[in-house]
Amino acid sequence: MTELAIEGVRLSRRFGGFTALDAVDIGVKRGEIRGLIGPNGAGKSTLIDVLSGRAVNWDGSVRLNGEDVSRLTPQERRKRGMARSFQRTNIFPDLTVEQQLRIASWAVEEAEIDEVMSEFGLVALAGVPAGEISYGDQRRLDLALALVGRPSVLLLDEPAAGLTMEESLGLARTLRDLVTRWNVTVLLVEHDMQVVFSICDRISVLHLGRSLSEGTCAEVRANPTVIAAYLGTEA
């Protein structure tokens, strides 16, 4: 039995002549929170899309808790415990907060939704159509939708995009608490280094569609190639 909750082997994806993902290997151990960083256009969202089943026309294979899920649809992967959020808010604007979480729960064995709702501060908004709540609340709802039913693997594409520093750190704290308590394995794409270093166990760096390095926060921070490719320009 493998130790890896989610594993991508030689993942490649091309758009026309452009290679967005070039034989990338990635494996995240059960219970780990892995950061995925890299400059704009590095292929981070593409990698999440391939792992989650959103991408078409890609090469390689994806394993979820040891099972090959490469051919499975997103809904089949979700039923096996893989969930994701989106870089651009992706919720149900016409449905109320509570209704969409409830609908999400039906798909995964009647999971209860009260805990995610209160963890993400959505209880007071239960009856409000999601299109009418604030941007920050919508980001939290996007995450809550993914967390309903305690997935075993959570793929997060910049969950804090567009939030203030304070909101981002608050979200990171909530997330860290919840996934630790629920033993969820996380792959987190995030531009905000403060958020990444505050919650991730290990970090993978993508650059121009290739895997550049992988290690603990300290190792990555000290890696000269990473500094040159990414951190140097940010700091």
Added chain:
Amino acid sequence: MNPTAQGTLAPSRPRTANKALVVLLIGAAALVAGFVLPWIGFAKITLSLLAQALFDALLATSVGFLFLQNGRVSFGQAAFFGLGGYAFGILVARNLAGPELALLLALAIPTLAAFLLGLVVARVTGVAHAMLTLAVGQAFYEVAFRWRELAMGDDGMSFTLPSKFFGFSASRLQDPGVMVVLAWSILVLVLVSLTLFTRSRTGQIAAAIRDNEERARFIGYSTTVPPALVYAIAAFVAAIAGVLQAVYNGYIAPQMFHWSLSGFALIMSIIGGAKFVIGPAVGAVVLFYIKDVAGQFAEYWPAIVGGILVVVTLTMPQGIIGLAVKQWRRRQRR
């Protein structure tokens, strides 16, 4: 967390149960009220027009339901209306089936056809969807219009009802008073059932798919079957209307498939409020009433309807029911 907000969570279950009960009670009352319709002194001709308005209301309900649940605008719903009417008329006229079996097939064929079509057509949205359904609907019209051996082509075909229908004297179905009560009762049952469907799990999942198809897949749903099911249900309702009209008139004609019928049904649902199950039926009845009042100006009817549509879309974008609900909510808040 604030205490009142916490409180809203707990009672939500019993409250939804109560709402379903309210829907059933209103439906029961409406059902009973229907039996009074023929006795309040309407002239026979008015009753006959009212029967036609109820067929229209069913077709409009079908069009509106498709929009409400799938978010799709159809210009081809008359195809299923016509298919229901034609299947029944042809089977009965040619003695291919008894009236009971004919009824069953006349409802099953359009429903199944719509389910299969829905698996494909649901992938198309917006104007493209409206055009595609228009084309599909007109294809049916062309076939009915040109194929003389089928049912006399553009002349249409008369047929006589068999003497008994489910043990009752079938000719009574062509009495305006009887048909009004029957069509009204069916309309009420349809509206109640559709309302309960929108509240059911399948209905809510279909609404989620309408709202955001991609996210629906990522929270774990197949997004092909629920919309196709909605197409099937909508077609079933349209087919009921088609069969009722065919039975009542003892006559079928290619006009039953015509896109203008779908277009009027769409206008009725916009006027009544397409975001509500009962909106389209209300729109149909209101238009019927205005048409009755407009009487001698009937030749300008399309222009009158156009004018009403303009006024409604400008002053009440959610239709009559939308406006009523808004007013009611505002009063409650005070």
